[in-house]
Amino acid sequence: MRVFVAGATGVIGRRLLPLLTAQGHEVIGLARSYGAAVEVEVLGAVAAEADALDSGALSHVVKDAAPDAVVHLLTALPAKFNPRRRSRDFAQTNRLRTEGTRNLLYAAEQAGAKRIITEGLACIYEPNTWVPAAEAAPLWRDPPRQFAPVVAALRSLEERTRQADGLVLRLGQLYGHGTIYGRHGSFVRQVQAAKMPIVGSGDGTFSFTHVGDAASAIAAALHSHVRGALNVVDDDPAPVREWLPILAELLQAPPPKHVPVALGRFSAGEWGVAFMTQLRGADNTLARRVLDWAPHYGSWRQGFAAELTHAAHP
Template identity: 75%
Template sequence: MRVFVAGATGVIGQRLLPLLALKGHEVIGLARSDDAATAVKGLGAEVARADALDSGVLARVVKDAAPDAVVHLLTAIPAKINPRRMRHDFARTNRLRTEGTRNLLYAAQEAGTKRVITQGLACIYDPHRWVPATEATPWWRNPPSQFAPVLAALRELEARTKRADGLVLRLGQLYGPGTMFAPNGSFVRQVQSGKMPLVGSGFGTFSFLHVDDAAAAIAAALDSTATGALNIVDDDPAPVREWLPILAELLEAPAPRQVPVALARLTAGGWGVAYMTQLRGAYNMRARYTLDWRPQYVSWRQGFAAELTRAAQR
């Protein structure tokens, strides 16, 4: 199968391209710059040069590539996220999820591509402390203002994917190489310096996902005919009050101090507080059976320990 990957040099793309080649696919990676083109070649894929926001050039290179499948992983997320600047810091990512999705799916249609897979998020669901979300759970009704444009862009991405009879993979909180939870990642550095507190009761629930498990899910989705949306997360949703102290212990960092919501709101804003206190975990049962996919790291407990042990041994 010829697979066109947009977002080929991102944290997932870097794991996905070699995996697809290993499985015998012909892989074409989209590159916007010379550095990205060099990286795509280094990952063993053909290069297609275009900016996803330039619809004309993108349509031409997709047509030339003649892919059987298109995978949309386009983002431009900063290495360090400032929750008070979400609207600004995610502006290009939001465009890639709206204009970029429109351009890419139009190009795929014109090229006669039959399979479309796009990257969504599993943190979209209406908050609930105890019950993880299924794909049928309502979306967040009243999100913090900084997160509202992100949610709106994801809605548009999913709507366009649905109209193209494609599949949205709603990914969990990514960890592993290149993410903010990597040994040199921004979140880990904050934990190491004692600057990542428990906010309020710490009830925000995370569904984590290792980047290799994200890549494996995409590869499995290429072999399926599933459409709609699937939660791609590990088996162990956990509240911040549970996983953050364990991460600090693994890092031999200071135990996270607890701060009241009102104080955290002054420094991190409404989204920063919601991120730590309101996120809802998700179930992966439908993806497990629909894609015959199982995460290698069924729990963040194993994955965090493995990543940090490897880093310590280098």
């Protein structure tokens, strides 16, 4: 199968390209610059240079690639998030999920691609219930003001994917090499510096996904005919008050402090407080069944240990 991957040099793409080539696929990776093109080729794929926000250039390279399948992993997230400027930090990614998705799926249609897979998020379900969300659960109706454009962009991505008869993989909080939860990631460094407290109840429930498990789910989805949306997360959704102290212990860092919501709102904003206190986890039962897929790390407990055992003293 010829597979066109947009977002080929991101944290998932770097795992996905070698996996797909090892499985015998012909892989074409979108690259915005010469440096990215070189990285795509090092990863074993053919590079196609274009900006995803340039519809004409993107259509040209996708047409030349003549793919059977198109995978959309486009993001532009910073290595470190500033709680006071999260709207700005996500602005380019929101464009890629709206304009970029429109351009890419139009190009895929014109090129005759039969399979569309896009990257969504599993952290946008309506909160305030602690039962892990299945795919039919409603999405967040009234998210925090700063997070609202992110949810809106993801809704747009999902609607365009549905119209293209494609599949959205709703991923959990990504961890592993190159992520904020990786050995040198910004979140890990904050935990090591005792700057990541538990806010309020700490009931916000996170579903995690290792980058390798995200890649293996995409590879499995290429061989399926499933449409709609699937939660690609591990088996162990957990509240912040549970997983954050375990992460700190693994890093040999001080136990996280507990701070009231008012103080958390001052330092992390409404977005951070909502994630710490309201976030709803996701259920992966459907993805496991219809993709014949299972995460290598069934729980973040094993995954964090495997990634961070030697990260206690950076």
